[in-house]
Amino acid sequence: MAFSAYDASLAHMAAVVGPGHAITDAGALRTAETATFLTHQHVPGIIRPGDRREVQECVRIANRFRVPVYPISSGKNWGYGSRVPAADGCLLLDLGRMNRIVDFNEELAYVTVEPGVTQAQLYDFLRERGSNLWMDATGASPECSLIGNAVERGFGHTPYGDHFAHCCGLEVVLPTGQVVETGFARFPGANAASAYRWGVGPSLDGLFSQSNFGIVTRMTLWLMPAPEYFQAYYFRCEEPEDVSALIDALRPLRLDHTIRGASHIANDYKVLSALEQYPWERAGGRTPLREPLMREFRRELRIGAWNGSGALYGTRAQVKEARRLLQRALRGIASKLQFLDDRMLRVASAFAGPYEMLTGWRLQRMLALLRPVYGLMKGIPTAHPLASTYWRKRTPPPAAMDPDRDGCGLLWASPVAPADGHHAHRLTALASDILLDHGFEPMISLTMVTERSLACVVSIAFDRELPGEDVRALDCYHDLMQRLASDGYYPYRLGLAAMAGGEQPGAYSDLLRDIKDMLDPAAILAPGRYVNTENVASETVHTLVTKVSS
């Protein structure tokens, strides 16, 4: 009985998706069970449906046998759990084969995609068509799913950086196998289905982000017309506490849309980890890297305690005026404010030496870092930031990076603060202290993700191959999350390690549970992902899996 539920559902699902797409190979399963931090969840099988109908069939089979399924789009949820399910014993529903670009409109600037469509795929699609539209990209990797990131409410670096604010028309397979489309998309022939978010009646889009209420099998993403002119800017602040004045100076420009994109401000540790691996030799083999040595690196590499980047988009006159306002706002607050456009970047690359002499800027070294960040602000995907997951490794990153496979340790905590200098400083100082106390380098970035808020990302980078480090890193993570919450800084997104806690008891968690129970009576969809429930299926399954794996 115990075995037959999995066997039977796998057999039925294999009949739906084709035997080649029902995977129980031990190596593949172990890969699916591996994240960039310690997890215990077992994955008894991987199912790769090819279209929405197959997803529906699989979900119906899951209900019939009460076996939980866990959808992933590309599974590149680095730092938050990669492709590992939130609960033990879930069949992984890998939507990667569903990679069609279903609709595209140059004039209204949108594209409708399936969950398997990656950042690189959309980028190539737009370029091949000679489109004048830019996508937004995250730094995670070119192979990331667009929908996967949007439903996690991830963010990128262009004016369309708040991904879930720039999409509409979700097609969702509910846990029962029924399909709904949100907004106007539910009506036949609705002309504004991809142009207008709300539709009519209650707006349901939000239900299907950061939840286990449904499987998004299609979504419209809005794209940004390429500006006539683009100019990136870079600046730095010398001391950690300068972040306070900096945020207060930038906020008015973000609020009045002079800065339309999501300005990105990284601390010294974050920049160093993007440039190099851990300086084992100079640190005498000891960790963490503490302030005195960090100060040396700041001086040598000419990086600040805080290092900002962002971009200005518009006509030449619009950019010129934005530049004037930015210069005025940062005067006396940030130093080395530099601007860079396509022409200058070409020149700089060609004549890095003389340019360096003229500007006093160590261009050669910085160009390697700048180029991917510059591209991200134009929505060009890059694998570059992945390299920093190898920070604590003793060998350099391989050509084909795979943090999961290579035992790179990475835990991301992402608290949100108001776009207010006092909060920016309090939050980052607190996070820095906690990480150093636990023996990790506080790599921190602040992104002005909306007009009023900062998304802070704190990376705990470690070497999973070092004995005990997995546990030490998780201890640090939990301590960090708890102390940030005590101070009122709650995360915009949860990693697997934080989901186990669940909502605090109360009316809100009751409401979430009631919605979950109503939508998913058999609790077969992604149990434990953001929303907990009475969880009949996964409890059953837990017992089963214990048997299977023992």
Add this chain to the structure above:
Amino acid sequence: MAFSAYDASLAHMAAVVGPGHAITDAGALRTAETATFLTHQHVPGIIRPGDRREVQECVRIANRFRVPVYPISSGKNWGYGSRVPAADGCLLLDLGRMNRIVDFNEELAYVTVEPGVTQAQLYDFLRERGSNLWMDATGASPECSLIGNAVERGFGHTPYGDHFAHCCGLEVVLPTGQVVETGFARFPGANAASAYRWGVGPSLDGLFSQSNFGIVTRMTLWLMPAPEYFQAYYFRCEEPEDVSALIDALRPLRLDHTIRGASHIANDYKVLSALEQYPWERAGGRTPLREPLMREFRRELRIGAWNGSGALYGTRAQVKEARRLLQRALRGIASKLQFLDDRMLRVASAFAGPYEMLTGWRLQRMLALLRPVYGLMKGIPTAHPLASTYWRKRTPPPAAMDPDRDGCGLLWASPVAPADGHHAHRLTALASDILLDHGFEPMISLTMVTERSLACVVSIAFDRELPGEDVRALDCYHDLMQRLASDGYYPYRLGLAAMAGGEQPGAYSDLLRDIKDMLDPAAILAPGRYVNTENVASETVHTLVTKVSS
């Protein structure tokens, strides 16, 4: 038994809110039952809770006696049903007394309000504090509730025009009487509760807009920092079909944020109705006003078939560049492109005669119309547009206008189209034909409410005191709504007359009904409002009310 359910619940609610706030006076009830079009719903009583706790108590009493309640904020839902409940026999829960401004932050540019806070109240609040922040205002009236409009996803005229896109942190009384707060607001001491919309986990805000899933008792509204410089623009197109090229010319500017506000384009009928009442004499007492006579008015009043207005916000240099881009885009497409700022408006008012001579613009007459529209683009509430509801009346609007009381007939249909010239023309031509066929003037506006969409508002204005006109207007409305939907233009918002239809059967309506049944098992909250249900309470009540009123 039949009578006692109402009597008992009214008595219990009166004990909660105080006897002076439980109203059963026949005149007050008749007022509550009166909209700007034909309705049949009876209102057996009005309850005016003073705070959230009293709302919770009333909802619990409603559950106990299975008597439906229907919340209104200010009840100024003109054209869509005023304060009349969607179902018969609902106790009106009038939230007007809950009018506290709970929180305000000048730096982060937000305000947290209760449902009774009106546009005028917030405007005065900001002015009294010497705040540098602008609110967004609708043209409905200064006495409109901010929350009421936001949860209906109404729109105004500034860059913050899409109201539901510029709010967060909802406090909601659920139909069971429990309270939830959305986003980070549910966590104790969350610093970003009013600054960041999504919070963590599923985003529930959308559930409580255009629905009967809960009563919003508090909400944070984002405000816009006043720009250094403001300039309004006006233009016109001569022929109805010019709207096509016009929208295609404006769309790129809206997409690239050169135009940040919601440009507003009104047809000739709409402008005429804002300037004057129906020209009974010149039309020989006949309706509708047809093209030949309309053409005369266009010539005399120097109005176009389409008349656009909008505004540019920024520094002087930013506005100057936006102005150049707008002039370039509209060249050969629109005529009489005029710009107006505060100084010019003062000068124009003082020297209207000479200015008129110089510019060839009939300024005297237009200033009366321009001033309120100009103010709306700065977020200044106005009662002026209300006057047009008296269009078909034979007597002028009174000083204290009240369309419900005065028998003004108004039905608003508000289809959405993509921001595409072809659609703009097809939609407006179709609406025009339908209204004229039914004997009404097609007063139409198009608002570029988001980067990719047009909110079209079609007004059916009539005189309710004319026998048969109520029915003729509703016939026209239903014909219009149905034919627009057949052509793929669905409304962004429903009036009472459209709610009766309910969702088309299918997975989506099943989902809405399941959510409703789960949240409101006794079906006591606003039955029939956007979402239908098995509706136990209101069926019971229907029987009761028939008895009461017979």
